[in-house]
Amino acid sequence: xxxxxxxxxxxxxxxGELDGSLAREATAHMAMCGPCxxxxxxxRYEQELYRKYLLDVEPTPAVWANLRSGLEQKKVISAWQxxxxxxxxxxxARLHVTPRLATALVLLIIGLAxxxxxxxxxxNAPRQQAQNPGVGVQPSSELNRAGTNRDSDNxxxxxxxxxxxxxxxxxSPKSGDREREIRVSAVGRAGRRMIERSLAVPAVxxxxxxxxxxxxxxxxxxxxxxxxxxxxxxxALLSQLERALSEVDxxxxxxxxxxxxxxxDPVAVQYLALAYEKKIELLREVTSW
Amino acid sequence: MAVNLLxxxxxxxxxxxxELIAGVRRGxxxxxxxxxxxxxxxxxxxxxxxVGERRLAEELTQETFMQAxxxxxxxxxxxxxxxxxxxxxxxxxxxxxxxxxxxxxWIGIDDQEVAELEDAQLTPETRMLNTELKTVIHDxxxxxxxxxxxxxxxxxxxxxxxxxxAEVTGFSIPKLKTDLHRAKAQMRRLIRPYLEVRDEM
Numbered sequence: 001x002x003x004x005x006x007x008x009x010x011x012x013x014x015x016g017e018l019d020g021s022l023a024r025e026a027t028a029h030m031a032m033c034g035p036c037x038x039x040x041x042x043x044r045y046e047q048e049l050y051r052k053y054l055l056d057v058e059p060t061p062a063v064w065a066n067l068r069s070g071l072e073q074k075k076v077i078s079a080w081q082x083x084x085x086x087x088x089x090x091x092x093a094r095l096h097v098t099p100r101l102a103t104a105l106v107l108l109i110i111g112l113a114x115x116x117x118x119x120x121x122x123x124n125a126p127r128q129q130a131q132n133p134g135v136g137v138q139p140s141s142e143l144n145r146a147g148t149n150r151d152s153d154n155x156x157x158x159x160x161x162x163x164x165x166x167x168x169x170x171x172s173p174k175s176g177d178r179e180r181e182i183r184v185s186a187v188g189r190a191g192r193r194m195i196e197r198s199l200a201v202p203a204v205x206x207x208x209x210x211x212x213x214x215x216x217x218x219x220x221x222x223x224x225x226x227x228x229x230x231x232x233x234x235x236a237l238l239s240q241l242e243r244a245l246s247e248v249d250x251x252x253x254x255x256x257x258x259x260x261x262x263x264x265d266p267v268a269v270q271y272l273a274l275a276y277e278k279k280i281e282l283l284r285e286v287t288s289w
Numbered sequence: 290m291a292v293n294l295l296x297x298x299x300x301x302x303x304x305x306x307x308e309l310i311a312g313v314r315r316g317x318x319x320x321x322x323x324x325x326x327x328x329x330x331x332x333x334x335x336x337x338x339x340v341g342e343r344r345l346a347e348e349l350t351q352e353t354f355m356q357a358x359x360x361x362x363x364x365x366x367x368x369x370x371x372x373x374x375x376x377x378x379x380x381x382x383x384x385x386x387x388x389x390x391x392x393x394x395w396i397g398i399d400d401q402e403v404a405e406l407e408d409a410q411l412t413p414e415t416r417m418l419n420t421e422l423k424t425v426i427h428d429x430x431x432x433x434x435x436x437x438x439x440x441x442x443x444x445x446x447x448x449x450x451x452x453x454x455a456e457v458t459g460f461s462i463p464k465l466k467t468d469l470h471r472a473k474a475q476m477r478r479l480i481r482p483y484l485e486v487r488d489e490m
Contacts, residue, residue: 011473015444017451046477046484047445053426054446059333059347064325067351071358246308253319 215276222283338442
């Protein structure tokens with residue numbers, strides 16, 4: 001190849017538009033021709049400068065936020081709203097119940113039951129504290145003793161017993177005393193319900209977020225492991241996995257949105273947990289390949 | 290944190306454009322957000338190259354995606370999503386440039402904007418040269434006519450193929466090659482003196 005021909009092809013070579021055989025010829029020529037090689041290097045340098053000019057420019061995160069609010073203002077995205085409201089239908093349509101999923105569901109329900117038990121125990125102590133000022137006579141040692149009870153009914157019974165010890169009720173109950181005992185006990189329950197109501201929402205919300213963090217940590221670890229092993233996973237399996245994961249991710253996003261909007265709805269929280277479980281199950285399966 | 294992680298996963302495990310477009314047509318906000326996440330940088334950079342001003346480029350990026358959302362039903366070949374978005378962005382940019390008062394609509398790159406683009410690890414001399422170079426490229430781009438600038442950005446700066454650029458612009462490939470050749474020559478004329486000074490250093 002002559003220098004003239006090589007010069008004519010140089011731009012196309014840099015742009016990657018030159019045919020394989022011509023590109024090889026031009027490269028071979030430049031390997032032997034100093035001036036052509038120098039010019040090629042200059043053009044490559046120029047190209048890099050141009051490319052860098054735009055690569056350094058980054059849009060701010062406000063673009064999406066503004067776009068979204070713009071679409072909302074113009075009511076372009078009104079079609080998005082029914083989908084959020086009909087989340088149950090989406091979640092049910094997207095979750096294919098397999099035997100594994102059913103097992104996970106059962107485990108999840110057991111986990112939730114245990115979680116609720118533990119949660120009830122943790123709110124017993126403040127409940128007991130709030131119960132006593134209404135009665136006003138229980139000594140602090142008794143409070144501590146009541147606070148260590150595991151079951152709420154036991155705590156209730158213990159509370160009544162404590163009131164006896166605290167000299168509101170005489171040690172041998174008679175018919176009038178029994179009425180007072182019931183009345184005190186009722187006061188205690190009402191107080192407990194009030195406290196329970198005030199504590200429950202943040203407690204549930206915090207518990208949900210804590211659980212979510214744990215799920216996300218697990219997902220992060222598993223994802224990192226898969227990323228490391230991507231090279232050894234066959235492309236067909238990888239593409240299947242990516243499809244399945246994107247579906248699960250979308251499901252998580254949908255359920256997450258609903259759970260955020262309705263933090264008191266246990267079904268919403270349960271669906272969110274289920275979606276995370278599904279992702280973990282999927283990732284675990286891949287890591288076991 | 291949860292949202293960031295989910296976004297990160299969405300980035301790692303991307304849906305195919307076809308699935309995403311089908312999702313947007315069903316009214317799925319997440320699918321649209323994924324499309325935005327995948328392509329908004331490319332679109333923004335193209336628009337920045339076209340109009341030369343960051344804030345305006347961001348506004349035009351929003352406008353591009355808004356139009357894309359409204360007209361997603363008209364997209365026939367789902368695999369050509371990026372070309373389609375760039376086509377919209379090009380129209381939006383040209384409309385903005387032509388509707389502005391004054392013929393030379395480009396705004397000079399200001400020092401603050403350039404400073405934001407600099408690498409903090411560079412020496413002061415190199416940083417000064419880079420700042421100067423960016424200003425030179427910025428001004429040279431501004432001097433190109435709109436069509437040549439568009440082709441130059443898509444081909445040289447964003448490395449699209451001629452076929453894709455033809456889809457974006459609606460021009461024939463021979464015209465694109467001619468425009469690009471002229472644009473490169475013009476850019477070289479303006480930038481060469483600066484590069485020579487840099488080489489001497």
